[in-house]
């Protein structure tokens with residue numbers, strides 16, 4: 001049994017809560033900004049209703065054994081406000097967010113060795129404040145190290161596919177190569193299908209190639225085939241599927257482009273590798289964000 005606090009119970013936090021709940025082993029606490037007396041998660045296996053302890057103020061936070069952060073990347077500061085209460089006894093913090101900068105993002109608040117970056121593949125949507133729909137299986141990847149393995153142990157007995165990953169850096173950059181392309185959907189306001197036609201496919205390829213070049217400079221092992229792999233992956237998605245950047249733009253929410261295309265530009269600058277298309281994506285999305293639809 002572990003006492004687990006989930007900071008940010010949206011789509012991903014809700015999916016993780018459902019998985020942890022099905023193990024029947026843990027004491028969950030929801031750390032939210034608004035009261036969440038009950039969370040309903042629709043899963044492929046049926047509906048799960050979760051009623052658990054809920055703190056809505058950081059002043060309520062008490063020590064736990066694990067903290068799982070499932071907020072958006074731009075909410076790092078607010079998420080970290082929970083740590084003094086939750087981590088007073090040194091609880092490790094798992095960051096379940098997109099991008100490759102998990103440790104840097106939280107470096108001001110958690111020592112890097114207490115922080116665990118987590119990659120999640122999870123087809124999940126938040127239907128409302130207290131309803132989440134999980135449409136398929138959940139894949140969790142962490143560093144293949146004692147800390148990573150003890151995080152995955154929390155999910156033993158659930159339906160999560162848990163993958164201790166020897167080369168986590170490469171896995172994180174691989175996912176970023178996929179995610180940088182999403183900028184084109186947010187900019188064109190069109191679902192996946194727009195990537196299937198030229199000249200958009202070529203632009204998508206170049207976004208991936210820039211990201212892969214920067215990733216390699218960071219030490220990721222990414223073959224030249226990654227460009228084709230990512231483009232083929234998008235060709236396998238349903239034509240009308242909407243990625244989170246596009247969904248956020250359409251809904252007038254903040255977009256996570258800084259942790260995606262912005263990260264490629266930042267890391268590229270560090271190595272003297274230009275990433276002009278990712279830079280343009282950031283500039284255009286920044287402009288779009290300040291001129292809502």
Ligand SMILES: NC(=O)c1ccc[n+]([C@@H]2O[C@H](COP(=O)([O-])OP(=O)(O)OC[C@H]3O[C@@H](n4cnc5c(N)ncnc54)[C@H](OP(=O)(O)O)[C@@H]3O)[C@@H](O)[C@H]2O)c1
Nearest residue numbers: 008009010011012031032033070071075078079097098124
């Ligand atoms: N959704 C997916 O399919 C998916 C797949 C893979 C990876 N990811 C990544 O997973 C991360 C989480 O995404 P998501 O889709 O789950 O986002 P989301 O549905 O927007 O959920 C984020 C949650 O964090 C809460 N939050 C923000 N600041 C907080 C604070 N200071 N204290 C407590 N709660 C706070 C928000 O609360 P409010 O309701 O008050 O705003 C919201 O409930 C992102 O980095 C995303 O890129 C998502």
